[in-house]
Amino acid sequence: MKETKKRILSGITPSGNALHIGNYFGAVKPQIELQNTHQTYYFVADLHALTTIHDREELERNITGVVLDYLALGLDSEKCVFFRQSTVPAHSQLAIVLANYISFGQMQRMHAFKDKLQKDTGVESINMGLFNYPLLMAADILLYKPFGVPVGDDQRQHVELARDIAEKFNKTYDQEVFPLPEPLISETVGRIVGTDGKRKMSKSLNNIIGIFEDETVIKKQIMDCFTDPNRQRATDPGKVEGNPIFIYHDLINDNHKEVAELKARYLQGKVGDVEVKEKLFLAHQRLFASARTRRQELVQNLTVVKKILAEGAEQACRLAKQTLAEVYQVIGEDNQLNKN
Numbered sequence: 001m002k003e004t005k006k007r008i009l010s011g012i013t014p015s016g017n018a019l020h021i022g023n024y025f026g027a028v029k030p031q032i033e034l035q036n037t038h039q040t041y042y043f044v045a046d047l048h049a050l051t052t053i054h055d056r057e058e059l060e061r062n063i064t065g066v067v068l069d070y071l072a073l074g075l076d077s078e079k080c081v082f083f084r085q086s087t088v089p090a091h092s093q094l095a096i097v098l099a100n101y102i103s104f105g106q107m108q109r110m111h112a113f114k115d116k117l118q119k120d121t122g123v124e125s126i127n128m129g130l131f132n133y134p135l136l137m138a139a140d141i142l143l144y145k146p147f148g149v150p151v152g153d154d155q156r157q158h159v160e161l162a163r164d165i166a167e168k169f170n171k172t173y174d175q176e177v178f179p180l181p182e183p184l185i186s187e188t189v190g191r192i193v194g195t196d197g198k199r200k201m202s203k204s205l206n207n208i209i210g211i212f213e214d215e216t217v218i219k220k221q222i223m224d225c226f227t228d229p230n231r232q233r234a235t236d237p238g239k240v241e242g243n244p245i246f247i248y249h250d251l252i253n254d255n256h257k258e259v260a261e262l263k264a265r266y267l268q269g270k271v272g273d274v275e276v277k278e279k280l281f282l283a284h285q286r287l288f289a290s291a292r293t294r295r296q297e298l299v300q301n302l303t304v305v306k307k308i309l310a311e312g313a314e315q316a317c318r319l320a321k322q323t324l325a326e327v328y329q330v331i332g333e334d335n336q337l338n339k340n
């Protein structure tokens, strides 16, 4: 890996055990493309998953699931450093330090906390892991001094917080310890709408189209998808713009002629929702066929997967330790006892 390449860092929370097409187009696909042109560090944010998962087996299942998904979708361990967050202790160590360069007020304005507060009755039901999530994420990012962080739009606020903390830290010590990371968010695919046609596609909202589930599950997710609410019959002219089923066609369907024809017929009231959805399902099968096969092969070879993560952890630790040592030195915690 050439050191002259710009560095990229991103993480994925194993809060479920499979990725959906929102994750894929908004984050995973751009991340995988970047591994060809940049130094890439990607990690499974297993410590972040503790905000919602307190069952050991479920956690392990989710971590394995997400790792397999990434590898099946094209993450190449020869080109990229891939690891589990908890195997690099410097993430947690840096988070403790960075907490001193951010105010309680600013943390209270983070949307993960605010959204949860709106849903639940009060602060008693919100764990500190969730409150501190953006702080740990700032440590995740700054530890690797990346140039950019490719994520979906829902993570913009968190990358901006990391920038704020970096600025405050640099200013406090009058040193450029942390370069300010750029959020790399696509304008077109940074926020893929869910099958309810309203909200962001999210596991927790149950409005997803999966990638690796059984075909019957994927087909049902597609067939249940919201389309044009004002269209009663297949003979009514329909709306294409903003219609989720066509948003997905544009993303998934490699047969552009077919998509153009379907759109034209839909606008004229000459095609039913069922046909449009069935064609989307077939396009989904075409796009993800090789990834699905690759995933089945990887499941049979989990020792290789473990080896990839162990090697990734070793490489990540090397860089993370350097940054932590520099930070300790800058803040005045550099002593014999904290050297290892």
Ligand code: AQP
Residues within 6 Å of the ligand: 011, 012, 013, 014, 015, 022, 023, 024, 025, 026, 027, 028, 150, 151, 152, 153, 154, 155, 189, 190, 191, 192, 193, 200, 201, 202, 203, 204, 205
């Ligand atoms: N709908 C989306 N459109 C574009 N990008 C998205 N991402 C998530 N949903 C969309 C991006 O995927 C990456 C991994 O996401 P995460 O680890 O934060 O997972 P998530 O946001 O927790 O995914 P969900 O489905 O929304 O989970 P729940 O419902 O549990 O919160 C990130 O870069 C994210 O921006």
